[in-house]
Amino acid sequence: MPERDAMRARATLRSGWLVAMLFWAGWFLGEGIYAVLASGDTPWWGVGAAWGAGAPLVLVIALVSSVAWLAWTRIAKVPSWTPSSVRAWLWSDPPEVLARRTGTLLGAGAAIATGVVIASLGMEAVWEKVHTPLLAAMLSALITLVFVAVAILGAAPLVWGLRSLLLLVAKLPYARAVIAPPVVAALPVGAVAVAAALYPENMAALPYAFVVAAAVGTFAALLGILFVAPRAKLAFRTVLVLNALTILLGLFTWFLPPSFAAARRVLFTETSVASLWAGIIESHTDFDEDGATELFGGGDCAPHDPKIHPRALDIPNNGVDEDCRFGDLRADVRAYSTGPSAVPRPAGIADRPNIVLITVDALSHAHTGFGGYGRPVTPNLDAWAKGATVFESAFSASSSTRLSFPALVAGAFVSSVRLLPSRGIPHDFDPSTRTLAVALREHGYETVHVIADDYFDKGRWGGYWMGFDSVDTNAYRAAADPDHTSPEVTDAAIAAVEAPRKAPLFLWVHYYDVHGPYVQPANVRVYGRASVDRYDAELTFLDRQIGRLLAAVRERWPATGRVVAFTADHGEAFDRKHGSMHHDFTLDSAVLHIPLVVEAPWAEGHGARIDGLASQLDVVPTLLNLANVGPWSKAMGESLVPSISKGVAPAKTVLYSLFYIPEDRLKRRDPFRMINVRTDDLAFTIDYEKNTTRLHAWRKDPLEEQELSRANTDDAAIMTYLAARELKWLRSHEQALKKSAKRKSKKSKKKATAATSKAQ
Template sequence: MAPVLFGWLKRLTVALAGGAVAAMLVAAMEARACFSAGSGANAPRYIDLLLADAAVVLPIALLLAAVLGCVMSFLEPDRPYSWREHLATLRAQPVLMRSRTAAIVPLAIFVGLLWIVLVANLARQLFARGAALEVGMELSLASMAILAGLSAVALSFVPPLRRVLATGAAEHPWFIDPVATGAVALLLSIVVFAYGVSAGDTGGEGGGALGIFGVLKRSELDLRPIVDLLAITAGAYTAPIALARRRVSVFRWVVCALVAFAPLGLTAREARALNDAPFVTRSLERDAPLGSIAIAVLRKVTDRDHDGASAYFGGGDCDDRDPKRSPLALDVPGNGIDEDCSGSDTPLPSAPGSSSTGGANAANGAKANGAAGGAGRAKAELPNDLNLILITVDTLRPDVGFMGYDKAVTPNLDRLAEKSVIFDRAYSFASYTGKSLGPLLIGKYPSETLRNGSHFNTYDKANVFVTERLHDARIRTFGAASHWYFEKRSGLAQGMDEWDTSAKPATGQGDTDTSVTSKELTDAALKLLAKPENVSGRFFMWLHYFDPHAQYAPHAEAPNFLPEGAKGASKISKAAYDGEVWFVDHHIGRILEQLAAQPWGKKTAIVVTADHGEAFGEHHMNWHGHEIWEVLIRVPLLVYVPGLSPHHVPVKRGAVDLVPTLLDIMHVEAPPGELSGQSLIDDLLGAKGDTFAERDVYIDMPLGPYTGMRRAILHGPTPGMKLIHFGGNNYSLFDLAADPDEKDDLAQDKARFRPVYEAFQATRARMKEIDVKPEP
C-alpha cells in the first residue's frame, strides 16, 4: 500500500510542478500585456506586474493541476498514458466493441454540439427577461433535461449506426475505427460551428439557431483566460507523461515539489504587498485575463468576515473581523469610524455657504440658498403654459454636431441646437443604464434611490419621479420606449398617464441589442401626440431611443462614416455607431417636424440628453459599464425653451440637476429637501456678464451584481480635477485640463489630492445613501 501511495504522491507532485511552470509562463505573458497597456509616470514596472500576476495565478494553477492529477491517477492507476497510447487502445479493441465505439464517439460529439446550440439559444431567450436568479435556476434544470433527452435519443441510434458502419467496413475498414469516425464527426462539428460564427451577428442573430455562435465575433470578447487555463492544464497533463519513462528519484521528486510549492511564498508575500500597490492591482484587474479572475477568487477565499471584501490582495478591507467595516459599507458621517475603509470618516455636512472645501460647499450653499432665486427667475421670465418633451438617447457620446463633432451624424438635432442652450460639459450619473436613468428621472443620486440590487435595477414605488410631480400638477404625462427594461415592472414609468412599449421587438434584446426600433418608437410617439386627450392641455412626454446601444446595426439610408483607408475594429465599430446615431437623429427629426406643424408646438420645450456614453478602445475597453472614464459619462445636453436666447454653457454640470430644471421650466415646485440637485434655470436664462458659476459634479455608480462600485468628483474650474474612487482607500486623480485622456494618475501627489478628496468627502456627507446589496 505504501509504495502505491508513494507512487501516487510522486505522480501528483510532478503534475503540480508542470502546472506551476505553465502558470509562470502564463504570468510572464500577462505581465507583458499589462506593462504594454500602462502609461503615465505611475505605470507599474514589468517585474512588479510579473511577481503579482504569478502570485495570484499560481494557487489557481495548483488547484487545477491537483484536480487533474487526481482524476488521471484514478483513470490511469498504473501509469500515465499519452494520447497516442489512448488512441492505440481504442483501435486495439475487439471488432464488435470497436464498431460500437466507432458509433458512440461521433454520436457523443454531435450530442455535445446540439446541446450547446439548444442551451445557448434557450439562455439567450431566458436572460432577456432580466430575472437572473430565477432564470439561472430554470436554465440549469432545462439544460440537464435537454442533455438527458439528447443522450437517450443518441443511445437509441447506436445499434443501427453500428450496423451501418460494420457493413461499410467490408469495403472501408476505417468505418469501424473510432479515431476515424470521431475525427470526421469533430471536423463536421467544426464546420457547423464555423458556419454559425460566420452567419450570426455579434448579438447572436441571423443564421438560424446556429447564429448564436456569432457572439464569438464580438471585439470585446476575451477568450484569453480559457487559453491560459488550457495552457496550465496542458502543463499539468504532459509533465507526468514526460517523466513516465524515467525513474522519478527522490531528488527529482524534491525538485518537483520545490518547483510546485516554493512560489507559494510569493503568493503569501504579494497578498499583503498588493494592498500598498494600487497601480499594480488595478493593472491586473484591467489587463490580466486570468490574473483578474484569480485575484477576485483569492479575495473571496480570504474574506474572513464574509462582507464581500478581503484584507488581502488589494481587497481594501480595513477590518476583516467586522462585517460592518469594508469598502462596500456605508460610512456614517461624523461618528469617528471609517466604516467604508476610505481612509477617514466622512465628515458631518458643513453649514450652507461654508467655503472650507471650496467648490463643493459653495455649490451646496447655492443649492440651499439659490434655488428659490432660480425658481423666481423662471416664474418671471418663462411662460407658464409650456409643454415639455424629454428625449433620452441610450449610449450617446458627445460626438454630435452641435458639440463640435466633425461628422454630420445629427443634422436634425443640430438645427434644433441653433435655437437652444447647449451644455458643453454635461455628465451622467454612471456608465450603465440601470444605474443612471432612474435617478435621472427621480432627481437624486443613484445611491440615494430606493431600488433593488439586480443588474437591471427595479425602482421602488416610494421614489417620486418627475412624472409623478408633473402629474400631480395636472399636467398630462405620457411616453414610449422600445426595450423590455422599460416595461412598467422596472418602475421607470411611474407617474405616466399613458406608457407605450409597442415598439419593443419580440427578440434581439439580450445583453446586447440587435434590434432596430427608432422608426417604431417614433411611430408610437406620433400616435401619442395625435391623441386629443394628450395634447389638449399642458403635457410632458418622455421618449427613450435605444438604437445606438451595441450591437451597431447597419442602415442602408445612412451615410458611410468610415474614413477612407481606416482600419481596425474600433474605427469600424465607431463608424457603425455613428450610423446608428444618424438613424436615431433621422427619426427624431420626424418628431420635430410634427411639433413645427402643430399650434401647441410653438409652446413646447425640448430637452435632449443621454444615460451614458460609450468606449471604442479608450482605456483598453469597448462598450460601457464597469468604469467611469470621461468617454463613458460625458453626454450631450441640449435644452430648447421657446423664447430663450441660444447660447453655450461652458462649465461642468451633472445629471442630478435635470429634474429641478424640468420642474422650473414647467413652473412646478418640489417640497424643500426632496431633490439632490440644483436647477439649471440660471444657466438657461443666461448668466450675468457671461460668467457661469462653477460647481462640482459628483458621479455615483453603486455596486451591482456584475459591476463594481465607482464614485468620482470633478472639482475646481472646468474641466476640473477628477478624483475616482474604486472602493476602500483606492483612488485615482486626473487633471482633465492637462490630461483629458486620463492617463497620468496624480493620486500620489498629496498636495493636489487633498483638496479634491475633501470636496469628495463633503459631497458624500450631504448625501443620504441607501445600502442595497447586489442580487445574484
C-alpha cells in the same frame, strides 16, 4: 518487485501532481492575462496575481489529483504516459477506436455543457436568496455536480448515436482527418470564430475569462504530458519549481504591498475563479466589519479598527489618516458645492410650458456635431442646438441605463431610490417613488411616454412608469426594422404633440437605435465595417427622425410655450480602453460625458454654449423649475434655469457619478462599487472593490490615459475626501433594496429566536 511498484507509484503521483499543477496554474495565469487585456489599465506585471490568489487551491487540487490519479491507474490499469501513447490516443490509433473515443467525448461534453447550463438557472436563484458567499458557492457547486451527473447518466443514447455515426465515417478514406479527437475539438473553436465574425458585439459580452483560462490550462497540461511527465528528473524539478513559484506568488499576492496595489485589478476586473475565491476570502477576513481587508491589496491599514479603512471619511488636520490614502488631509474643502435645486423663474415664460424631453440610449457628447465629432452624423441636432443652450460639460449619474435612469426619472442616484426586489434586473421602482412625471401630473400636465425597446416595457421594467397618463408600447412593436425603431417611435411622438389637449403636455421620448449591437441601417451612408462605423450610420439614421420631431414641436407651439431638452442616459466609448465593453462597469469620462441641450426660445441666453459643470441629476430640478413646480427636497441636482435664461455657468464646483449595484445589498456585498468626483479640471475615480484610485485632467486628457495621483497627491487627497464625504451622505440616504434586506434579516432573527425557544 515491491521496490519497482513503489517507484511506479511515486512516478504516478509525481505525474498527477505535475499535470494538475500545470493545468490550474495555467488556468489562473490565463485569467490574469485576460483581465489585463480586458481592463486596458492593468499592468502586465500583475498577470500572476490570479495565480497567487489561487495558490492554496492549486496546491490542494494538485495533492488530491495526484492521489486520485494513482488510484485511477491502479483500478483502470492505465499505462504510463509517453509521447507515443499520447500520440496514439489523439491520432494514430485505428479509425474504429478513434470513432468510439471521439463519440464518447462529444457525447460526454454535450452532456456536461447541458448540465452546466441547466444548473446555471438554479444558481441564479441561489445567489439571489443565499447571502453568505461561501454557502452560496458551495450550493452552486453542489447543484452543478448534481445536474452534470444526471446529464452524463442520461447521455447514453446520445453517445451511442454519435459512436454509430462516426463508425460509419471511419470506413471512408482519410477518416482519421475527420474523426480524430483534435479535429472534432476544433469544431467548437470554429463555431465561436464564425459567431464572433457575425455577431461581434454579442460575442464580446461573453465571459471569455473562463475560455481563455481553460485554453491556457489545457495547453500547459498537454505540454507537461508530452514533454515533461515522461522524463522523471525533469518532471521532479518542474514540480519543485512550480510548488516554490506558487507559494512565493501566493505570499506576495495575499499580502500585496501598497505600491503594487494595481495588481488587485487582475482579481476583480472580470468574473473568474480567482475573483470568486478572493471575494470569499475577503468576506471572511474583514475582522472589524468595515467593508475592507488588508489581504490582496485591500488597503485596510487598521484591520481591527472599524473607524479606519479605505471607505472612511478623513477628518482634516487631526493627524490621523482615516481613509488609508495620501496621509491626513490638510486642506480647506468648504469651497466645493453642488448648487441650488431651485431658483426664481425668469420672465417671459408661460406659467406651464409644454415640455418635451428627448433622450437617446448610449450617446456621448463627443460623438455629436455640436460636441466636435468629425463626421457629419447629427446635422439636424446641430442646427437645432445653435438656437438652444448647449451644456458642453455635462455628465451622467452612472454608466448604464438601469443605474442612470433614476436620475432622469426621479432626480436622484439609484442608491437613493426605493426599489422592489425581483429575480431579474432592472428592479422596479417602489410605487411610492416621486418622479418627474408624478410631479408634473399633479401640477396639471398631461404626461406621455414613448419607449423604443422591450427593455422598458411593462413586463421588464414598467416600474418606472409612475405618473404617466399613457405609455406608448405599440410603436416599437410595429417597427418595420426591429434594430431601428426610431421612425415608428417618432411617428407616435409627433401624434402626441399634434393631439388636441386642454392641458400642457409633458412628453418623454426615449430612442434606442444606437444601442448595441450595431447594425447598418438601409439607405444610410456606409462609413465602414468597424463597430464605430456602424454606430455612426445608426446615429445618422436616428438624427433624421429626431429632426422630424423637432420640426413638429416647433410648428405646434409658440416660442414662449415650449421647452425642449435633449440628453442621453449614458455615453458610448470606442477608444482602446473600451474596445469590447463600450459602457457599463466604468466611470471613465468617455462614457460619462453626455450631451445636454435645452431649447427655451424665450430665454436671453438661448444659443449660448455653457462650459461649466452640469449633471444628469440637474435635468429633473431644471424642468420642474421651468414648469413652476415648487422646490423638490429629494432632487439631488441643480436647477440650470440661470444658465438657460442668462447664459451664466452653473453654480456647482463639484459633481459626482456613482456605480452602485442594488442587488449587492442582498448578497452582503457593498453595493457602492465606485464613485467619481469631478471638478472643473480634474476627474477622480475610486474603485472601492479593487482599492484603486485614478486622477486625470479630463479636459486636457479626455481619454484619461495619463494617471496623476502619484504626481498630484494634494489634489488626490482632496478628491478622496470629497468622494468619502459624498459616500457618507449617500449611505445615510440609501433606499434601493436596503429596506427589503432588513425585512429579510428580521425574518431570519425571528426564525432563530423561535428555534432557540423550541430547543429550550
